[in-house]
Amino acid sequence: MLRTTLxxxxxxxxxxxxxxxxxxMPYDETANAKTEVAQALQDATKSGKKMLLVFGANWCKxxxxxxxxxxLGRTADLVKSKYKLVKVDVGRFDKNLDLAKVYGDPIGxxxxxxxxxxxxxxxxxxTRAGELxxxxxxxxEKIYEFFKTxxxx
Numbered sequence: 001m002l003r004t005t006l007x008x009x010x011x012x013x014x015x016x017x018x019x020x021x022x023x024x025m026p027y028d029e030t031a032n033a034k035t036e037v038a039q040a041l042q043d044a045t046k047s048g049k050k051m052l053l054v055f056g057a058n059w060c061k062x063x064x065x066x067x068x069x070x071x072l073g074r075t076a077d078l079v080k081s082k083y084k085l086v087k088v089d090v091g092r093f094d095k096n097l098d099l100a101k102v103y104g105d106p107i108g109x110x111x112x113x114x115x116x117x118x119x120x121x122x123x124x125x126x127t128r129a130g131e132l133x134x135x136x137x138x139x140x141e142k143i144y145e146f147f148k149t150x151x152x153x
Contacts, residue, residue: 025058026067027089033096036086044084045119052083055090055100056112063112066135069143078144082151083116104128116150125150 037053044051054070056063069075070085079085088096090107100106104123106113109130116124135143 026064027056027058027087029058029089029091029095031089033086033088033099037088037099040084040086041117041119041121044117047084048119049082049084050119050124051117052079052085053103053115053117054085054087054112055096055107055114056087057090057092059092060111062110062133062135066112066132066143069135069140073140073144075140075144075147078147078151109133114150116153125153 037051040051054066056066058064067087070079088099090096090100090111093107097107103115103117104126106115106126106128109128110133112132112135113127113130114132115126118124131146132138132143138146
C-alpha cells in the first residue's frame with residue numbers, strides 16, 4: 001500500500017514538473033509574432049529604445065540558454081535598459097519565416113539569432129553568421145559581452 005502510494009506521488013510530481021517545464025518555455029508558440037513586433041516597435045519608439053527581436057524555438061537548448069541570460073544578471077539589466085524585447089518562435093524553421101526575411105534572414109546560420117531594429121523599423125544589427133547559435137557554449141559572460149558590444153554600436 002505504501003509503495004503504491006509513493007509511486008502515485010512520484011508519478012504526480014513528475015507530471016507537475018513536466019507541466020511546469022512546458023509553462024517555462026521562452027517562446028509562445030501561439031503568439032501572433034507580427035502583431036507583437038508591431039506593438040513592440042510602437043513601445044520602443046515611445047520609450048526611446050530600440051527593438052530587439054530574438055528568433056528561436058522551445059526545442060532549441062541554445063535558445064533556452066540565451067533566454068535565461070536575457071533575464072538574469074548584467075545581461076538582463078543591459079537588455080532592459082536599451083531594448084524592447086520580442087521573442088519570435090520559428091518552430092522547426094516552419095513558422096514566422098516571412099518575418100525573419102523582413103529583417104534580413106538572421107536565422108540562416110542557426111538559432112537563436114537576434115536583430116536590433118531602429119525606431120524607423122530599420123535593421124541596425126543582425127546575427128547573420130550564427131553568432132549566438134552556440135549560446136550554451138558561450139556562457140553568461142560571453143553573452144553579456146556580445147550584448148554590451150552590440151549596444152555600443
